[in-house]
Amino acid sequence: MDVIHLLPDSVANQIAAGEVIQRPASCLKELVENSIDAGATDIQIIVQDAGRTMLQVIDNGSGMSPTDVRMSFERHATSKIRQAADLFSLHTMGFRGEALPSIAAVSQVEVLTRRKEDEVGTRLVISASKVEEQTAVATPVGTNFKVKNIFFNIPARRRFLKTNQTELRNLLADFYRIALVYPNIHFMFVNEDEVLFDLYEGSYKQRIEQLFGKGKHSYTNRLVELKAETDLVRIYGFIGKPEDAGRQSQQYFFVNGRFMRHPYFHKAVLQGYQGTLTQDNNPSYFIYFDIAPDQIDINIHPTKTEIKFVDEQPIWQILLAAVRESLGKFNLVPSLDFNREGDIDIPVFDGKQAKQPKVQISADYNPFKENNYNRERITGWDKLFEPLPRTDDENAEAQVMPTISLPPVTDDLPIMPIAGKYLLLPLPDCLLIIHPQRLLASVLYEQILTNIQNRKGIRHPILFPEVLDLTREQAEQLVQIQDDLNAIGFEIDRLSANSFSIVSVPAEIGNTNGVQTLLNLLDHADREQTSTHTAWQQNLAALLAETASQPSGQTMTDMQMRNLLKECIKRKISTSTRNRNGQKMMIAITFDELAKRFNN
Ligand code: ADP
Ligand code: MG
Numbered sequence: 001m002d003v004i005h006l007l008p009d010s011v012a013n014q015i016a017a018g019e020v021i022q023r024p025a026s027c028l029k030e031l032v033e034n035s036i037d038a039g040a041t042d043i044q045i046i047v048q049d050a051g052r053t054m055l056q057v058i059d060n061g062s063g064m065s066p067t068d069v070r071m072s073f074e075r076h077a078t079s080k081i082r083q084a085a086d087l088f089s090l091h092t093m094g095f096r097g098e099a100l101p102s103i104a105a106v107s108q109v110e111v112l113t114r115r116k117e118d119e120v121g122t123r124l125v126i127s128a129s130k131v132e133e134q135t136a137v138a139t140p141v142g143t144n145f146k147v148k149n150i151f152f153n154i155p156a157r158r159r160f161l162k163t164n165q166t167e168l169r170n171l172l173a174d175f176y177r178i179a180l181v182y183p184n185i186h187f188m189f190v191n192e193d194e195v196l197f198d199l200y201e202g203s204y205k206q207r208i209e210q211l212f213g214k215g216k217h218s219y220t221n222r223l224v225e226l227k228a229e230t231d232l233v234r235i236y237g238f239i240g241k242p243e244d245a246g247r248q249s250q251q252y253f254f255v256n257g258r259f260m261r262h263p264y265f266h267k268a269v270l271q272g273y274q275g276t277l278t279q280d281n282n283p284s285y286f287i288y289f290d291i292a293p294d295q296i297d298i299n300i301h302p303t304k305t306e307i308k309f310v311d312e313q314p315i316w317q318i319l320l321a322a323v324r325e326s327l328g329k330f331n332l333v334p335s336l337d338f339n340r341e342g343d344i345d346i347p348v349f350d351g352k353q354a355k356q357p358k359v360q361i362s363a364d365y366n367p368f369k370e371n372n373y374n375r376e377r378i379t380g381w382d383k384l385f386e387p388l389p390r391t392d393d394e395n396a397e398a399q400v401m402p403t404i405s406l407p408p409v410t411d412d413l414p415i416m417p418i419a420g421k422y423l424l425l426p427l428p429d430c431l432l433i434i435h436p437q438r439l440l441a442s443v444l445y446e447q448i449l450t451n452i453q454n455r456k457g458i459r460h461p462i463l464f465p466e467v468l469d470l471t472r473e474q475a476e477q478l479v480q481i482q483d484d485l486n487a488i489g490f491e492i493d494r495l496s497a498n499s500f501s502i503v504s505v506p507a508e509i510g511n512t513n514g515v516q517t518l519l520n521l522l523d524h525a526d527r528e529q530t531s532t533h534t535a536w537q538q539n540l541a542a543l544l545a546e547t548a549s550q551p552s553g554q555t556m557t558d559m560q561m562r563n564l565l566k567e568c569i570k571r572k573i574s575t576s577t578r579n580r581n582g583q584k585m586m587i588a589i590t591f592d593e594l595a596k597r598f599n600n
Helices: 009-020 024-037 066-071 084-089 099-105 155-160 164-179 204-212 263-272 312-329 392-397 436-454 472-488 514-524 533-548 558-571 591-598
Strands: 042-048 054-059 108-114 121-127 130-137 142-148 186-191 194-199 223-229 233-240 251-255 258-260 285-291 416-418 422-426 430-434 459-469 491-496 499-506 586-590
Touching: 009 099, 024 042, 024 054, 024 099, 024 142, 024 164, 042 164, 066 121, 066 130, 164 186, 164 194, 164 204, 164 251, 194 204, 204 233, 204 285, 223 285, 223 312, 223 514, 233 312, 251 263, 263 285, 263 312, 285 312, 312 514, 436 472, 436 533, 436 558, 459 491, 459 514, 472 491, 472 499, 472 514, 472 533, 499 514, 514 533, 586 591
Parallel strands: 042 186, 251 285
Antiparallel strands: 042 054, 054 142, 108 121, 108 142, 121 130, 186 194, 223 233, 233 285, 251 258, 416 422, 422 430, 430 586, 459 499, 491 499
């Protein structure tokens, strides 16, 4: 005897519902998404008993014909895709045709709906998948969806629901995730006859403010804008200032209009804040990604929020750079501000302790300019720690710096990365601590400056030329400096008056984002403001070096560390412990000093 038979639809729906509808919040999400897909500009959500007894979603969207509304409760009935290929050009929130049959399988549903071309609308009542009534009614254009007594027919699941307080929190969490993506839709959220939210249309920023601002306390004043635009992905949004980071912060990622969780990208954001957060404190962020649909896995399960990207690594980098840039732009991370001293001094315990010799910090000091420093006397690493020329005052109090000779950078010279950002070299007579990022910036600076002056920049072609849309002012500025840009390896075509295409970038910055770098250059390098052409070229080199030396998020390999040190010796950069902004690149602790500190 054959034993296999097909389950009746009502049973199949109930099983499917178990996956799609877990709590009132899942109903809210599915219904509101349907309203958005139906083109609604006004959506009202009304809940009673945290959605347990009643959850209603009223929209002014397209509405449904009498046949369609009946059809919409069939499993896999959808108006949103017709064939598998449509999945790759999806522009709706839903596409599976599972939500309505699932909701109807576990509750009592009443729908009122009317299309604008119809004179009368339809009322449909379904209880536990069974159609109880379908009649013509007078109702406004749009759809009014009421879900009553969720899980009334599955007591086990009903018992599984949490307290009203928790379920309301779940409802709101799902509501925020949608409201944050559609600031152009008017949302109203009514709980037990109390209007919790009445969100008028506006910008993303205004929507965030409406949701999280409290009375007179502006929320968005404590956020900074984030922006990155590349061929692969467009990232846009807001991030919180480090000092406002806390345990209760708001963290949202959205991709193509959908909320997502992404622990890996979360790490990129945190890394961008590196050094500015105390443990356990998280910054708030609202970050929106736009990406070609074929770059993400669209087979998104309705209750899952993790989304897979084809190319996660580059997006991670772009995100990290974008976070750093916005924090840096707003001077929120001191170490990013190259004009400020980001000291890493060893703590001085009292006046009697050995002091690091003080050196004069001059803003326009350039160790590579011959007349700034008497290079003849320096033969290389052996005079590594000879201090810079000082004023007499400082001379008096500064101690004489011992000279330390660094052995050649061989493969077995010990180099230890410490604290995730410095290198420690135990040398025969001292401990040397290096700030590799600053050293790298100095090496690149020299390299790029030489390239500008010799007009010999090496070009790094961009596989997919990036388009740069500028304001008129920026465009004029770009044309003015194009000569020097060409000299260092940029190749920029003018597409129209204000639109340019970046065909190649200097090899030194090959791995960074060309558009971003150029915009940065235009922002900071004002040719008009620079007195001489040489000063301007130095300015340009410094900016590029700064961009290219930003940590990539990857740790340096042993080989890279050694090459960097070798390059420094070659270029005699190591003859100064400070970079051209006066920031320390190295610190040496001599064994004498150690002995003094230990008093032994
Ligand atoms: P999906 O959204 O995956 O297509 P659903 O079960 O959520 O599946 O909805 C089934 C169909 O019902 C949708 O494709 C749509 O045509 C129609 N529909 C559902 N809700 C609405 C609404 N609020 N306004 C207009 N049409 C709707
Ligand atoms: Mg749907």
